[in-house]
Amino acid sequence: MKTINIAELLARCDGSFIPRRLDDFIGRQIIERQNGDTWVGARLIAELVVQGVQLANANQRSPLKYLLNGRPGLGKSALVAYLQQLLSCNKWNTIKLNGTECKVEMIREIAQQLAHTSLFGDWRMLWIDEADAIPPVAQVRFLTLLDDLPRGIAIACTSNCKLRDFDERFQTRFQAFEIAPPTTGEIISLLRRYLPDEPEVVNAANFADGNVRQALLDTKGLVQRSLQLLAA
Template sequence: MTLRPWHADAWARLQARRERDALPHALLLAGPAGLGKRDFLAAFVKGLLCQRPVDGVACGTCRSCELVAAGTHPDLIGLSFGLRKDGVTRSEIVVDQIRDLSQRLSMASQFGGWQVVTIDPADAMNAAAANALLKTLEEPTPATLLALVADEPARLPATIRSRCQRIDFLPPSREVALDWLRAQGVTDAPAALDAAGGNPGMARTWATDGALKQRGEVRHDLKALAAGRGDAMEVVKRWQAADPARYLWFAAQAAADELRARASGQTLPLDSQLDDEGLDGWYAKANRARDALRGPLRTDLVLLELLAAWR
């Protein structure tokens, strides 16, 4: 197992608690996507269930490790998006799933050790599911660990967050991130890291899937619209056809860069006609638009409203 450099402290603290037999009954792994929360949790769970771990690291060869690798370990329960009756994957975790989980946890561990539950993404639980989980958190069964994973922990009720031992995953220093990216073979590491807002995992993905080109497209589009040359509907069609959430990320990033350029007296990259207050408001509007994509609103209308405000 190879931990990412920024995982070392959290791993050491968690293993120290395990060695003292002082693990909490619930963990909340929180932080932006791309920082390796899920890899961290998978490695910890493997070590916790392993029959011959070494310093918390799974041996990989015992019966328990084989079952975990096959996805059939009876004491490892994974909870995520279920299926509706029509076979379509749900967009939220529902109360029936939590009730089934509670019944499952009422039974003893089949291996006589830990029972581990992972809920991912925990911030996708609806209100009824979160309320049902609260009872399980308040009345934990012995030798049971519930591990919640959330890219946006603020979406979880405070009552849930307060009953979990929280492990926050934050972007590392730029130096650490660049060293890791170069070790991963990322050639244009600085540009990728800038595009990803300092998130090295996201930067590694974006360096190879065309994101840097998309970032340039967004800035070109915004500059053209500011000058009255661009066609907002054509821009909407292109952004919507690709990855609208990513385009909105880059749009907000571009507005922030424009504000910084104004503050430092540099050449304005976008030539926005908005004043500072309007530009700051547009930055916030772009971030809200990205959140709105999760809801029932039409994506093209969300994008068009944002671009109309830019012009």
């Protein structure tokens, strides 16, 4: 079995991979659902994020606010990590929380922190995973934080729920996206970056049903089984 870029494959599987270019994403489709929802591919969202950062930097670092929704394995965290990289943010100027941690007191404390000038760069980021788990009373306090953001602040929230499941007052304060699953062909193209000649990647892509993370983990399994056979 011919393998290439295995370090990248492993990093994608364990969550440590940091996208640094648009080609690290797949999915450029726009899907209009019968219920009125619009799903957008991760690669296309990444392109829009790049444009958003460029526009913000050209306008005195105007605040950025993104809400990324979609089922597991579609690249929500990867998109936030890409935004973080575009803004040259690191652990010193990034606050990362789970929605369950966002009590009213925490939101108030964050608002106070964001009001101060950063010593570590032009941008600071607030990254909230599982934003749908923010308690309702804290969401109300969060609205004020969103309205009063100073320049040079980016807020990125992710969730596994649908956009319409959020309070309208909350979600309309963001540039919000529902992430479309990539096509099977797009997933196959991604997996062939690591196993260019392995026919089993087609099965991995088919069985994943749009879940990129699952397809990558199955591909990692193919590599491990190949190594076991070589060692036998």
